[in-house]
Amino acid sequence: MTKPLRLGIAGLGTVGTGVVKIVRQKADLLAARAGRPVAISAVSARTRDKDRGVSLSDYTWEDDPVALATRDDVDVFVELMGGSDGPAKAATEAAITAGKDVVTANKAMLAHHGQALATAAETAGRVLRFEAAVAGGIPVVKALTEGLAGNDVTRVMGVMNGTCNYILTRMQATGQGYNALFEEADKLGYLEADPNLDVGGIDAGHKLALLSSIAFGTQVNFNDVELEGIQSITLEDIKHAADMGYRIKLLGVAQLTGRGLEQRMSPCLVPESSPLGQLEGGTNMVVLEGDMVEQIVLRGPGAGEGPTASAVMSDVMDIARGIRVSTFGQPASGLQQATAARASTPAPFYLRMDLEDKPGALAKVATVLGDAGISIDRMRQYRHDDTTAPVLIVTHKTTRTALDSALDAMGKLDVMASSPVALRIETV
Amino acid sequence: MTKPLRLGIAGLGTVGTGVVKIVRQKADLLAARAGRPVAISAVSARTRDKDRGVSLSDYTWEDDPVALATRDDVDVFVELMGGSDGPAKAATEAAITAGKDVVTANKAMLAHHGQALATAAETAGRVLRFEAAVAGGIPVVKALTEGLAGNDVTRVMGVMNGTCNYILTRMQATGQGYNALFEEADKLGYLEADPNLDVGGIDAGHKLALLSSIAFGTQVNFNDVELEGIQSITLEDIKHAADMGYRIKLLGVAQLTGRGLEQRMSPCLVPESSPLGQLEGGTNMVVLEGDMVEQIVLRGPGAGEGPTASAVMSDVMDIARGIRVSTFGQPASGLQQATAARASTPAPFYLRMDLEDKPGALAKVATVLGDAGISIDRMRQYRHDDTTAPVLIVTHKTTRTALDSALDAMGKLDVMASSPVALRIETV
Numbered sequence: 001m002t003k004p005l006r007l008g009i010a011g012l013g014t015v016g017t018g019v020v021k022i023v024r025q026k027a028d029l030l031a032a033r034a035g036r037p038v039a040i041s042a043v044s045a046r047t048r049d050k051d052r053g054v055s056l057s058d059y060t061w062e063d064d065p066v067a068l069a070t071r072d073d074v075d076v077f078v079e080l081m082g083g084s085d086g087p088a089k090a091a092t093e094a095a096i097t098a099g100k101d102v103v104t105a106n107k108a109m110l111a112h113h114g115q116a117l118a119t120a121a122e123t124a125g126r127v128l129r130f131e132a133a134v135a136g137g138i139p140v141v142k143a144l145t146e147g148l149a150g151n152d153v154t155r156v157m158g159v160m161n162g163t164c165n166y167i168l169t170r171m172q173a174t175g176q177g178y179n180a181l182f183e184e185a186d187k188l189g190y191l192e193a194d195p196n197l198d199v200g201g202i203d204a205g206h207k208l209a210l211l212s213s214i215a216f217g218t219q220v221n222f223n224d225v226e227l228e229g230i231q232s233i234t235l236e237d238i239k240h241a242a243d244m245g246y247r248i249k250l251l252g253v254a255q256l257t258g259r260g261l262e263q264r265m266s267p268c269l270v271p272e273s274s275p276l277g278q279l280e281g282g283t284n285m286v287v288l289e290g291d292m293v294e295q296i297v298l299r300g301p302g303a304g305e306g307p308t309a310s311a312v313m314s315d316v317m318d319i320a321r322g323i324r325v326s327t328f329g330q331p332a333s334g335l336q337q338a339t340a341a342r343a344s345t346p347a348p349f350y351l352r353m354d355l356e357d358k359p360g361a362l363a364k365v366a367t368v369l370g371d372a373g374i375s376i377d378r379m380r381q382y383r384h385d386d387t388t389a390p391v392l393i394v395t396h397k398t399t400r401t402a403l404d405s406a407l408d409a410m411g412k413l414d415v416m417a418s419s420p421v422a423l424r425i426e427t428v
Numbered sequence: 429m430t431k432p433l434r435l436g437i438a439g440l441g442t443v444g445t446g447v448v449k450i451v452r453q454k455a456d457l458l459a460a461r462a463g464r465p466v467a468i469s470a471v472s473a474r475t476r477d478k479d480r481g482v483s484l485s486d487y488t489w490e491d492d493p494v495a496l497a498t499r500d501d502v503d504v505f506v507e508l509m510g511g512s513d514g515p516a517k518a519a520t521e522a523a524i525t526a527g528k529d530v531v532t533a534n535k536a537m538l539a540h541h542g543q544a545l546a547t548a549a550e551t552a553g554r555v556l557r558f559e560a561a562v563a564g565g566i567p568v569v570k571a572l573t574e575g576l577a578g579n580d581v582t583r584v585m586g587v588m589n590g591t592c593n594y595i596l597t598r599m600q601a602t603g604q605g606y607n608a609l610f611e612e613a614d615k616l617g618y619l620e621a622d623p624n625l626d627v628g629g630i631d632a633g634h635k636l637a638l639l640s641s642i643a644f645g646t647q648v649n650f651n652d653v654e655l656e657g658i659q660s661i662t663l664e665d666i667k668h669a670a671d672m673g674y675r676i677k678l679l680g681v682a683q684l685t686g687r688g689l690e691q692r693m694s695p696c697l698v699p700e701s702s703p704l705g706q707l708e709g710g711t712n713m714v715v716l717e718g719d720m721v722e723q724i725v726l727r728g729p730g731a732g733e734g735p736t737a738s739a740v741m742s743d744v745m746d747i748a749r750g751i752r753v754s755t756f757g758q759p760a761s762g763l764q765q766a767t768a769a770r771a772s773t774p775a776p777f778y779l780r781m782d783l784e785d786k787p788g789a790l791a792k793v794a795t796v797l798g799d800a801g802i803s804i805d806r807m808r809q810y811r812h813d814d815t816t817a818p819v820l821i822v823t824h825k826t827t828r829t830a831l832d833s834a835l836d837a838m839g840k841l842d843v844m845a846s847s848p849v850a851l852r853i854e855t856v
Contacts, residue, residue: 022720033758148567150738
């Protein structure tokens with residue numbers, strides 16, 4: 001098999017440029033490993049005239065990604081444009097129809113259309129792979145799909161948005177508040193065009209939904225991911241958590257329980273001495289648990305030109321080597337529609353609230369918790385200088401449902417100066 | 429492709445038994461993922477009559493592993509007997525000659541005969557895979573071979589012998605000495621029949637040599653791994669290291685430098701706050717560094733029935749899915765014979781010695797170091813009650829060659845009460 005594998009690359013941002021560089025600079029290495037050359041036939045991007053630090057003159061330029069995806073001299077369509085719909089989806093569908101394999105880094109597209117696209121690819125006898133869509137350079141899709149193929153996967157967890165982890169760890173390190181660090185991240189170019197994708201937990205939620213599908217053999221179901229962003233985390237939360245030996249992380253957890261598939265992406269307290277607690281800056285970490293393998297922890301850069309291009313090339317090299325695995329690890333037609341089990345696994349919770357400085361305020365809150373069947377592990381009222389008093393409560397294990405009913409009841413009390421913040425404590 | 433993939437399993441210890449359990453208990457899951465059933469045709473072990481907690485009555489029994497490996501109803505020979513030569517090698521060779529794919533957990537066999545066996549397999553058009561041979565349940569062979577296929581790998585590091593890490597972390601935790609913990613590990617069944625394979629660093633050295641080959645495209649060269657065991661590590665070393673913010677780990681490092689391929693497996697000091705420093709008990713950790721992906725860290729159980737069987741099944745499922753990758757990531761014929769660069773990368777070193785209580789003793793040692801061009805970062809002489817004085821020295825960066833010449837010269841001094849212990853400080 002010495003015929004070159006010919007790529008058509010759509011999207012020449014940092015990742016696309018990184019892929020072009022690897023193919024150009026490592027031709028011999030790639031050919032030795034794959035048993036055949038890997039080449040680029042054509043490229044496409046929004047702007048043609050832009051110095052990308054790498055020569056594109058050897059490749060045909062296509063303005064239209066659909067035209068690129070369907071070219072006769074393209075074997076693999078490499079989709080690096082992004083966006084859940086629009087040109088990325090149109091070109092991916094066109095590529096599959098034209099009998100091309102597809103490699104994509106597009107978590108949004110797959111989180112929304114993964115089942116349909118995987119079905120289309122399999123019907124056409126093509127593969128659709130997405131290592132670069134989850135956790136940057138960490139080969140987690142491969143580890144889960146292939147490395148753990150002999151396991152019933154029991155739980156998947158991860159810190160998979162580097163920007164959120166950057167903001168949270170910088171809050172801890174610098175003592176600056178959320179807004180200041182959000183601006184810093186923006187200036188550094190760490191935020192998506194729509195920052196809510198990052199800080200709202202949506203981007204990380206997309207990734208979790210993709211891993212869930214592989215782990216549990218279920219159809220991708222992003223709509224049932226319980227999503228909570230980091231926007232309401234204050235410096236006080238970071239400090240209180242640290243006082244108790246915890247760190248706050250935007251943590252994704254997916255597990256299949258008797259009640260159904262639980263998927264949540266939310267800021268959680270994790271022990272500071274745990275691998276997740278020690279994760280700093282833009283680094284990602286994914287924890288995979290299976291009945292045979294026990295627990296595997298994977299750590300690496302969650303973004304950036306080199307790491308993400310490395311993940312794209314992992315898929316490209318698989319195809320060059322003749323490795324053809326179903327998108328979600330088994331035929332899309334066999335993936336089950338899981339019942340969503342929202343908030344079913346109990347946990348202790350951290351609650352922070354500001355109470356009006358009135359007699360009996362704390363008693364009212366404690367009564368509401370007791371009425372919801374939630375017992376209190378620790379409570380602390382902080383000194384205050386004005387008319388409200390910050391109060392911190394750590395509950396014993398309870399369900400999110402019980403907690404939500406307590407939070408509802410609290411909202412009706414006349415002593416709440418603001419909405420309480422409730423964070424799950426995950427003992428990983 | 430609905431024809432079952434038929435296994436012949438030789439060796440029914442904990443790992444072999446674990447594989448049988450997975451194939452029996454997860455038949456539907458494996459078939460869904462592989463697109464075809466995975467079945468067992470025949471098994472073989474030294475003792476037939478033994479309760480292994482799983483029924484073998486559905487499978488043909490073979491006393492002779494060679495007979496098993498060459499059966500017509502076997503597609504994949506699963507070698508779980510162990511031993512670098514003897515029946516394991518004979519049966520593996522017979523399987524390849526008979527046109528079978530081979531999956532093995534046998535690091536000793538591959539460290540010694542990997543190049544010949546890989547060549548034989550490739551000549552016969554078969555695959556020989558060994559995920560379970562390195563770092564137990566961690567899918568590190570797959571991550572390195574496939575996940576990092578687009579990288580020039582720059583360095584591979586790892587703590588890959590759980591027994592040594594168990595002994596070292598228990599010394600730290602309990603304050604007991606090496607001999608007591610060695611006995612404890614022995615009672616718990618953690619030691620190989622020849623314990624020197626564990627505590628002498630040989631087993632971990634085998635694993636490092638296999639990863640090196642994949643990482644650098646070189647022929648497996650176990651003989652040039654610089655090997656040092658943990659037998660001379662004392663409780664004092666553990667304590668001194670902790671005082672300075674380090675932990676002692678049996679650490680493997682492989683890197684390709686301008687001078688050639690450096691492979692060492694030796695007890696090193698690593699920062700206690702680093703992922704490697706925090707690794708407790710029998711857990712393994714492998715660090716993979718590539719020019720594109722930067723650094724990936726993989727952590728998981730290094731041994732045990734479930735984790736190791738999980739790794740064996742990763743290879744079996746690959747074959748069932750039609751994934752066929754060269755043993756060391758590229759054709760064995762293309763692997764280079766690397767020049768061994770012994771001890772070429774400089775590092776600071778920790779030195780512990782007992783000096784005779786004579787005037788000028790410390791000055792003599794300091795002079796010897798100075799003559800070898802080694803400068804001293806820190807030196808400490810401890811209080812002593814008898815005729816010898818414990819001395820601790822941390823050097824600035826130097827080469828192992830310079831250090832060895834200094835150690836030689838020290839041995840000729842009339843003030844040394846015992847041979848010095850020298851440990852590399854690895855800032856990972």
